[in-house]
Each structure stands twice: as structure tokens, then as C-alpha cells.
Amino acid sequence: MYLTNILIDFLTLSQKLSNSTILLTDTEKIILCLLDEDDNNLKKNKIDYLNNIISDSLKQILNLYNSDISTVDYMNTTMDSIVPLVVDDDVTNYKSQIILPITHDYKVEGLLIFVTSNREYLESNLRFAKTTKHFVEVLSSKEYL
Numbered sequence: 464m465y466l467t468n469i470l471i472d473f474l475t476l477s478q479k480l481s482n483s484t485i486l487l488t489d490t491e492k493i494i495l496c497l498l499d500e501d502d503n504n505l506k507k508n509k510i511d512y513l514n515n516i517i518s519d520s521l522k523q524i525l526n527l528y529n530s531d532i533s534t535v536d537y538m539n540t541t542m543d544s545i546v547p548l549v550v551d552d553d554v555t556n557y558k559s560q561i562i563l564p565i566t567h568d569y570k571v572e573g574l575l576i577f578v579t580s581n582r583e584y585l586e587s588n589l590r591f592a593k594t595t596k597h598f599v600e601v602l603s604s605k606e607y608l
Contacts, residue, residue: 464489464565464572470602471495477595481588486548486576487565487599488517490525493549494573502581507556511549518547521562521574528564528571537593538562541583548576559583563596567604575599 466487478485478497484507487495496512517525524538524546539561540546545554546562561577561584575596577584584592601607 464494464567464603465605465608466494467602467608470599473598473602474595477591481577481591481595483577483579483588485595486512486578487573488521488576489573490522490571492516499579502579515549517574518549518552520546521548524562525564525571525574528566536563537589537596539584539589548578556580561589561592563592565596565600565603567600572603 464487474485474487474495474497478499482499482501484499484502485495485497486493493512493515496509498507498509538546539559540557541559545557546560547554548560557578558580559578559582563575564571565573565575575592577588577592
């Protein structure tokens with residue numbers, strides 16, 4: 464997965480429109496973190512995420528997506544099913560998450576994660592997340608370079 468300036472600009476705009484913190488991972492760590500500055504309940508900063516190793520829970524999700532990419536489209540979690548994002552993450556900070564696979568050539572190369580602590584995601588948020596996922600896949604592909 465390639466982090467281009469166009470991809471970063473696109474995700475920065477997406478973060479503002481979604482009013483969520485957006486994280487992008489590869490298969491090992493978080494490679495991009497765009498924080499929702501208006502989310503006072505999410506007491507995190509970039510150092511809590513950027514370049515940190517993803518949690519075992521996220522690695523299991525990556526394996527799930529890799530095992531059969533056509534069976535799982537996304538994971539939408541709420542307070543009952545919150546997934547830790549990094550090692551030693553405090554899951555009490557989140558209210559909901561949307562976790563989507565980023566694929567190239569039918570191989571999962573990372574995850575796109577939307578996180579919030581002040582509301583639960585609605586169906587319209589999921590549609591926005593899936594559209595964002597599509598553009599991330601295009602803008603992070605080798606062909607786009």
C-alpha cells in the first residue's frame with residue numbers, strides 16, 4: 464500500500480466530513496492517523512496510534528478478511544463489541560468503530576478504521592466509509608503511482 468500526498472489529502476477531507484478519527488493500517492502497524500479534534504471524549508493523540516503495532520484483535524480481523532475476502536465486507540462495532548486498535552489499547556474510549564479491509568489484487572494489505580466516542584454510526588456513515596474505502600484502494604495502489 465502506497466501513501467501518496469493525494470491519498471493523505473483525500474483522507475484528511477474525509478476525516479472532516481465524517482467527524483471521526485480515521486486510521487489506516489498495513490498488516491502490522493498504523494501508518495496514518497487523522498484525529499477528530501472535536502471529539503473531546505476520545506482522549507488520544509497521534510502518538511497513541513501512529514506507527515504503533517496493531518492489536519491482536521485487528522490481526523485476527525485481517526486473517527478473517529484474508530481467509531475469504533468475499534464473505535466479510537466490513538465490521539461495525541458498538542460498545543458491546545469494541546475492538547482494541549493498538550497493543551494495550553483502552554477500549555473504554557470508543558463508542559463505535561467501522562473496520563474495512565483495504566485490498567489490492569484480492570489480497571488484504573491493511574485496514575481503514577473509523578472511530579468515534581460520541582455517537583454510534585448510522586447506515587449513512589457506513590455508506591460513506593465504504594465509498595472512502597474504494598477511493599483509498601484506488602489512491603494507494605501501485606497502478607495509481
